[in-house]
Amino acid sequence: MDVSKEIYYAGGCFWGVEEYFSRVPGVLDTISGYANSDIKDPSYEEVCSGTTGAAEAVRVVYDPAVVTLGILTRLFFKIIDPVSINRQGNDRGSQYRTGIYYTDGKDRAQIRPIIAAVQKDHEKPLAVEFMALKSFYPAEDYHQDYLRVHPGGYCHIDFSSLNSLDVRTDKTVGIRKDIRELQGTLTKEQYEVTQNAATERPFSGQYWATREPGIYVDVVTGEPLFLSDDKYDSGCGWPSFTRPVHPGAITEHHDTSHGMTRVEIRSREGGSHLGHVFPDGPLEKGGLRYCINSASLRFIPLSQMEAEGYGAYCPMIISSL
Template identity: 55%
Template sequence: MKNIFILLGMILSIAVFATSCGDSKKLKSTETKKENETIMDNKNVKEVYFAGGCFWGTEHFFQQIRGVVGTEVGYANGNKKNPTYEEVISHTTGFAETVKVKYDPEQVDLALLIDLYFKTIDPTSLNKQGNDRGDQYRTGIYSTDKETEAIVKQEVAKLAKNYSKPILVETIPLKNFYSAEDYHQDYLDKNPGGYCHIEPGLFEMAKNANPPKKVTKYQKQDKNVLKQKLTSEQYKVTQENATEMPFKNEYWDETREGIYVDITTGEPLFISTDKFESGCGWPSFSKPISQKLIDEKVDNTVGMTRTEVRSKTGDAHLGHVFDDGPKDKGGLRYCINSASLKFIPKAEMKDKGYGDYISLLDKK
């Protein structure tokens, strides 16, 4: 079946090339891809070879996975040099249609690539995948180093436990690999309606199989780090629940527009539009930017019951909250130590990464 698509695809490609500049754009795209591969070669890029039936679909599948930085279709582990497609399908050269996959191990794990690959094949089928038949469609994972080979064998052995029939996926070293003809490269990109033995929904699955790891912008700091970073008073207040002197702290009478962030993490906590003069001698706020940013705990120290306020991410002691605040602002007073905060004036907020919060200053 695939041979029919190859013939039709070649005829269509010639016609389109003769009448439009569309293919030139695709060529530029391919050139850019090759340039990117060259760049990635300078990093810790590894390679592994997957034979999974028709290489058109297998290549397109791996191209969807985040962390795969280059692919190339070709013929692997045969018995002659530089075979043509016609020689491969003659069943006399022993080659398997194979995809060379270059990946960044810092972005995607080889074990995940193998697991995803198994979802595109019947690993118990001999020389047959989808509608294609022949030894060139056998399944295999070929490696070029001992470390990769060991991982491949280990992961395939694990996956084999999910099947009642023997697994027929070859897990052997790469003997040789020859690039396939140009019209085979990125075939499904150039021919979206082309033949493919892989169920279309699996391509979408591959796109979402390795999402980027969420990077936490604000992180709790080690106490040893904080001892070096903070002043003595800031450390005692945030880490040992001390209280600074009223009227003798940095922000009790600060009236400029801006944002107040956790001194230990930099995470935004309070905005100046919620600050008010309470007469207590410490910065007072009617509310935090979000309740999700703080923790409130019962505090039975100093012979009274109070509600302690701590930053959720940094777990830093901030102060206490009382119910004697302005009624028109909700009735609460978050009495916060200046030593727990860092004030960022409105004029500096954007440059220091707090630009998204400037709009809060306009909501008076």
């Protein structure tokens, strides 16, 4: 079964953008092309005329179990000037505008917080388009893998951000808020659990007995983690789930604290401590029990998911149908 996903990035001249993302572990394929053109299958010359409405963009196909959409998107912001209008490097024109274009509506909820975080670092409004992809036409063959074929070719991209990239731990690219900011927005228990791997007392958490349909997200970053349909009463006193919302939502870590050997679970993007996973869950649903602290979660009821940007996950909640 194909588990790959795709996202489209416009970051100026596509030669450098394609080469950059082709070097990221977990990226399976990159294709240079023309996004959101007003005419069918435009040529490079037509796009350069500025009359087609197209943007030079790169289709990035990736394995979400290896590299997440969040990592890719934050890397994208490392190689562009996000407030520059119709210009990147020495290239000018509407075809060189910046943009993020998705084909899966669920991706919106993962990308929006990243854009908001980048905006906080700039006084000027971001000039990055963020919308569903309308069309994409692969560029001519001579544009594909251009810098690999022509190593000395023009490139406005700085590749240095790849030198410290580690998609296994996300230490260099994960969402990391300032400690003082976290202490100001989280309760003491939420801070201790998510940042210092503390554990709330059983049967004391806000969500251990919640049955309402909806989605559970990281209390720090808002990234989607678990769905109500996968929650069950394990009797342990903590929220229990049979699986995460998708395999790439979490990371697993060897844990020998408190004289025990366990598998710790953290959120992929924020690195928040969530809890542990045990091999004693319902066999008919995979046999795993994700034992999660309520303090690590924020629950969004089904009725509010659309308004908060998680509407694409609503069809996945079967109990609501």
